[in-house]
Protein backbone atom coordinates (compact mmCIF):
# COMPACT_ATOMS: atom_id res chain seq x y z
CA UNK A 1 0.00 0.00 0.00
CA UNK A 2 1.13 3.51 -0.72
CA UNK A 3 1.93 5.71 2.22
CA UNK A 4 1.56 9.45 2.42
CA UNK A 5 4.53 11.68 3.15
CA UNK A 6 3.61 14.10 5.91
CA UNK A 7 6.19 16.64 4.68
CA UNK A 8 7.42 17.60 1.22
CA UNK A 9 9.99 15.10 -0.07
CA UNK A 10 13.65 15.87 0.47
CA UNK A 11 16.56 15.66 -1.92
CA UNK A 12 14.58 16.31 -5.10
CA UNK A 13 14.22 19.61 -6.88
CA UNK A 14 10.57 19.03 -7.74
CA UNK A 15 9.89 22.79 -7.73
CA UNK A 16 11.16 22.93 -11.30
CA UNK A 17 8.28 20.63 -12.36
CA UNK A 18 5.45 22.52 -10.70
CA UNK A 19 3.38 23.00 -7.56
CA UNK A 20 3.31 19.82 -5.52
CA UNK A 21 -0.03 18.67 -4.11
CA UNK A 22 1.11 15.51 -2.36
CA UNK A 23 3.68 12.77 -2.37
CA UNK A 24 3.27 9.06 -1.68
CA UNK A 25 5.73 6.25 -1.32
CA UNK A 26 5.60 2.47 -1.60
CA UNK A 27 8.08 -0.34 -1.51
CA UNK A 28 9.08 -2.25 -4.60
CA UNK A 29 10.79 -5.56 -5.22
CA UNK A 30 10.98 -5.05 -8.94
CA UNK A 31 13.49 -2.23 -9.14
CA UNK A 32 16.56 -1.02 -7.36
CA UNK A 33 18.13 2.38 -7.73
CA UNK A 34 21.21 2.23 -9.91
CA UNK A 35 24.44 1.98 -8.02
CA UNK A 36 26.17 4.87 -9.68
CA UNK A 37 28.75 6.55 -7.52
CA UNK A 38 28.29 10.16 -8.70
CA UNK A 39 24.66 9.98 -7.59
CA UNK A 40 25.65 9.47 -4.01
CA UNK A 41 24.51 10.33 -1.47
CA UNK A 42 21.14 8.71 -2.02
CA UNK A 43 18.81 11.00 -0.19
CA UNK A 44 15.98 9.37 1.70
CA UNK A 45 12.94 11.33 0.45
CA UNK A 46 11.36 11.23 3.90
CA UNK A 47 14.17 12.53 6.14
CA UNK A 48 16.68 13.88 3.61
CA UNK A 49 19.64 11.97 5.04
CA UNK A 50 21.82 9.60 3.07
CA UNK A 51 20.00 6.31 2.60
CA UNK A 52 22.89 4.71 0.75
CA UNK A 53 24.09 2.88 3.82
CA UNK A 54 22.48 -0.15 5.39
CA UNK A 55 18.87 -0.36 6.47
CA UNK A 56 17.48 1.02 3.25
CA UNK A 57 14.71 -0.31 1.04
CA UNK A 58 13.89 0.33 -2.61
CA UNK A 59 10.86 2.58 -2.86
CA UNK A 60 8.84 4.35 -5.49
CA UNK A 61 8.08 7.96 -4.73
CA UNK A 62 5.08 9.44 -6.54
CA UNK A 63 4.89 13.21 -6.81
CA UNK A 64 1.52 14.69 -7.72
CA UNK A 65 1.22 18.23 -9.02
CA UNK A 66 -1.60 20.76 -9.24
CA UNK A 67 -1.45 20.38 -13.04
CA UNK A 68 -2.54 16.73 -12.64
CA UNK A 69 0.89 15.49 -13.62
CA UNK A 70 2.38 12.58 -11.71
CA UNK A 71 6.02 11.61 -11.68
CA UNK A 72 7.36 8.40 -10.22
CA UNK A 73 10.90 8.09 -8.95
CA UNK A 74 12.83 5.12 -7.71
CA UNK A 75 14.61 5.96 -4.47
CA UNK A 76 16.34 4.38 -1.53
CA UNK A 77 14.51 5.10 1.71
CA UNK A 78 15.21 4.18 5.29
CA UNK A 79 12.87 1.38 6.33
CA UNK A 80 12.09 3.23 9.54
CA UNK A 81 11.20 6.43 7.68
CA UNK A 82 8.92 4.55 5.30
CA UNK A 83 7.11 2.89 8.17
CA UNK A 84 6.52 6.24 9.83
CA UNK A 85 4.53 7.52 6.84
CA UNK A 86 0.76 7.32 7.04
CA UNK A 87 -0.83 4.36 5.30
CA UNK A 88 -3.40 4.91 2.55
CA UNK A 89 -5.71 2.40 0.88
CA UNK A 90 -4.16 3.04 -2.49
CA UNK A 91 -2.43 0.23 -4.36
CA UNK A 92 1.30 0.39 -4.93
CA UNK A 93 2.54 2.58 -7.72
CA UNK A 94 5.03 1.33 -10.27
CA UNK A 95 7.53 3.00 -12.52
CA UNK A 96 5.80 4.42 -15.56
Ligand SMILES: [Zn+2]
Nearest residue numbers: 044047078081
Ligand atom coordinates in the same frame (compact mmCIF):
# COMPACT_ATOMS: atom_id res chain seq x y z
ZN1 LIG B 1 15.11 8.52 6.14
